[in-house]
Amino acid sequence: MRAVVLVGGEGTRLRPLTYTVPKQLLPVAGVPMVERVVGWLAVHGVEEVVLSLGYRPDAFVASYPEQVAAGVHLRYAVEPEPLDTAGAIRFAAEEAKLTETFLVVNGDVLTDLDVSALVAFHRRRRAAATIALAPVEDPSRFGVVPTLADGRVAAFVEKPPPGQAPTNAINAGTYVLEPEVVDQIPVGRRVSVERETFPALVADGSLYAMVSEDYWLDTGTPEAYLQANFDLLSGRRPGVPVPGAAAFDAGSWVTGSPEIHGEVRPPSLVGDRADVQPAALVIGSVVSEDSVIETAARVENSVLLAGTVVEEAAVVRGSILGPGSRVGRGAVVAPVSVLGQGARVAPGAHIVDGRVGAGTG
Numbered sequence: 001m002r003a004v005v006l007v008g009g010e011g012t013r014l015r016p017l018t019y020t021v022p023k024q025l026l027p028v029a030g031v032p033m034v035e036r037v038v039g040w041l042a043v044h045g046v047e048e049v050v051l052s053l054g055y056r057p058d059a060f061v062a063s064y065p066e067q068v069a070a071g072v073h074l075r076y077a078v079e080p081e082p083l084d085t086a087g088a089i090r091f092a093a094e095e096a097k098l099t100e101t102f103l104v105v106n107g108d109v110l111t112d113l114d115v116s117a118l119v120a121f122h123r124r125r126r127a128a129a130t131i132a133l134a135p136v137e138d139p140s141r142f143g144v145v146p147t148l149a150d151g152r153v154a155a156f157v158e159k160p161p162p163g164q165a166p167t168n169a170i171n172a173g174t175y176v177l178e179p180e181v182v183d184q185i186p187v188g189r190r191v192s193v194e195r196e197t198f199p200a201l202v203a204d205g206s207l208y209a210m211v212s213e214d215y216w217l218d219t220g221t222p223e224a225y226l227q228a229n230f231d232l233l234s235g236r237r238p239g240v241p242v243p244g245a246a247a248f249d250a251g252s253w254v255t256g257s258p259e260i261h262g263e264v265r266p267p268s269l270v271g272d273r274a275d276v277q278p279a280a281l282v283i284g285s286v287v288s289e290d291s292v293i294e295t296a297a298r299v300e301n302s303v304l305l306a307g308t309v310v311e312e313a314a315v316v317r318g319s320i321l322g323p324g325s326r327v328g329r330g331a332v333v334a335p336v337s338v339l340g341q342g343a344r345v346a347p348g349a350h351i352v353d354g355r356v357g358a359g360t361g
Contacts, residue, residue: 008054016340039070106173
């Protein structure tokens with residue numbers, strides 16, 4: 001089977017980090033998000049993935065020049081202009097000549113969904129399209145999907161007002177589609193699969209849905225991106241968080257050969273050539289490769305991407321530090337702040353729920 005993975009979004013809620021790094025290329029516990037998505041599809045027999053590209057396609061091509069990720073062959077479908085979700089699906093399907101049943105996956109969703117079971121459900125129902133559903137506490141931010149007893153979708157309600165959702169089962173961003181669905185998507189304009197394509201399929205009774213209690217997380221916000229990392233480190237999602245990582249100190253992980261002279265409390269991940277200096281403290285965080293935590297600095301519940309520096313006696317809590325960023329001596333970066341690539345926080349500064357791009361915060 002083949003799959004289309006939608007990775008064309010700009011990741012606006014994770015700016016300024018995503019000004020330079022597309023959201024799906026951000027590492028989750030050391031592995032790019034898109035590789036985690038593609039790797040899970042490979043477990044369920046997907047042999048080729050079409051990356052539907054829009055924003056910064058060059059970054060994906062540069063990251064996977066041999067067109068292989070997680071052992072799966074990649075094809076690139078670069079939209080000539082923004083086409084929205086359905087438009088992107090049609091464009092990618094036509095570029096890759098998808099003429100049999102295929103999968104569509106949102107590239108910013110991490111899930112342990114049994115994709116094979118979803119495909120089998122789809123085929124038993126002889127559906128034109130089948131959606132995976134996930135139950136959530138607050139469905140108002142998502143597409144809500146009430147169904148009949150056999151799984152046929154009764155309605156498709158996109159982002160209902162709080163307290164007015166007919167169910168808490170939401171569109172989980174994984175679809176099984178027949179080629180006939182592609183033919184129904186208009187060409188030459190933006191088309192939303194959630195607002196146009198799926199409601200049309202509901203009207204003719206050919207859209208089905210399957211609820212899954214498996215792990216599911218939309219990583220689009222800073223809070224959710226942090227959670228994705230912590231879920232892997234803590235074991236909420238089972239298995240070794242990074243291939244080849246070695247456990248140490250009863251629950252933390254290292255990759256390569258970091259220098260650890262301070263204290264690292266689990267669950268944490270310290271990457272190759274990272275330097276945790278004496279009297280420094282890391283608690284429940286990701287410290288990526290080539291990063292430095294200087295003497296008496298403290299990093300807690302945060303993700304530090306490659307080459308970051310937290311200077312002496314500085315504090316970082318509940319935040320995301322982009323590649324090559326630096327927090328000055330004695331500065332405080334507090335939840336939930338996001339530093340872009342190469343950002344600078346001045347010595348002694350206090351940043352709370354801030355967004356810091358290139359330059360000094």
